[in-house]
Amino acid sequence: MIEIGSIGEGNKALRAIQRNWAHYPVAAHGRARLLEEKLPRVSTSKLWEFPLELPSSPMGSWCLIDKQHILASPHGSRPFPHGEVHFIEDHMSPPNRAYLKLWEALTLLGHWPGPGDVCLDLGASPGGWTWVLHQLGARVISVDKAPLHERIAQLDRVEFRQESAFAIEPDLLEPVDWVFCDVACYPERLFKLLRRWLDSGLCTQFVFTLKFQGQPDYAIVDEFAAIPGARLLHLHHNKHELTLLLTPRTLLAPFFLPK
């Protein structure tokens, strides 16, 4: 909390901490706009093209809570204005908008599959994530009880298995480099699925969505979070769900993502 007597004082105080500040409008709007104009320009509506390198400079957020007080946070958990990354969307190729949360997850991870990688995509239909992984050049084994969108099923390097994700035995499958899972199921069931893969030791890179109905059960969230290296995030593109990232990169300490 910074007490200010004038806009000039506010400008000086924020610049003394760091350069990039995104304004979150809350109160004293006219005065806040004047202060915003004095600070280096930060676009909160910038659209990013995936894939992208994570910006390296910290991004702070600030607001005026009244004419005399700035509430400011110099480091968000993500280096985007208010932690929100907005992408240039593709309205034609993917079958739904689920690709956006995978784009965001991979951007934060700073690492993604590429040519030569084999990805298992559990709960793949209609195929937004499969489309992302295919676009990146990977080969994809897509698993779902429901069919893939026709356009996605026809892609080269995409193999579809119409069965339950829970029926897949890691050691009966060909070696995979990544396991992605967006299956609609209870987190308890998802935890057992992840444990099975971890215990098999056959894959080290995981991106999973934990989906909640009503009030989340924090005990199971804690169980996921207790897995060494697991990072649980609420992404800008997540709804009533969390995204788990677990790869050798997330095991590194310090890793920029918060626990």
Ligand SMILES: C[S@@+](CC[C@H](N)C(=O)[O-])C[C@H]1O[C@@H](n2cnc3c(N)ncnc32)[C@H](O)[C@@H]1O
């Ligand atoms: C949110 S959708 C997945 C969206 C997908 N990631 C995409 O990008 O298009 C959840 C999917 O989980 C699938 N699902 C539910 N139970 C499943 C199971 N036991 N095995 C495989 N898929 C399952 C549903 O059929 C549904 O397609």
